[in-house]
Amino acid sequence: MTTTQSTPQKAQRDWSDPFNRVLYFSFVALSIYFLVFSKDLGSSMSNLGLALIFDPFKQEVSWSKRPSYQRAWLIFHVSVVFVMLGKVLVG
Numbered sequence: 001m002t003t004t005q006s007t008p009q010k011a012q013r014d015w016s017d018p019f020n021r022v023l024y025f026s027f028v029a030l031s032i033y034f035l036v037f038s039k040d041l042g043s044s045m046s047n048l049g050l051a052l053i054f055d056p057f058k059q060e061v062s063w064s065k066r067p068s069y070q071r072a073w074l075i076f077h078v079s080v081v082f083v084m085l086g087k088v089l090v091g
Helices: 016-036 041-051 068-090
Strands: none
Touching: 016 041, 041 068
């Protein structure tokens, strides 16, 4: 009878949270650059909207279980994108 020895597997670290935060803040910074330095509202709005894809908070947590400050921040972020979209469409 043969016995197999199981070797302990290395615990794999989940890099999605730090990766998402870096991309989120990169798109926000790019949006600020386009808004302040390039004066390109359309590019700023699109980059700020793309930043929302990379949720800076834990994505595994459902909306109803998130702390109120996270919900407030994300609603504020979406509101800013919609205001910028309105300005792009009207102007």
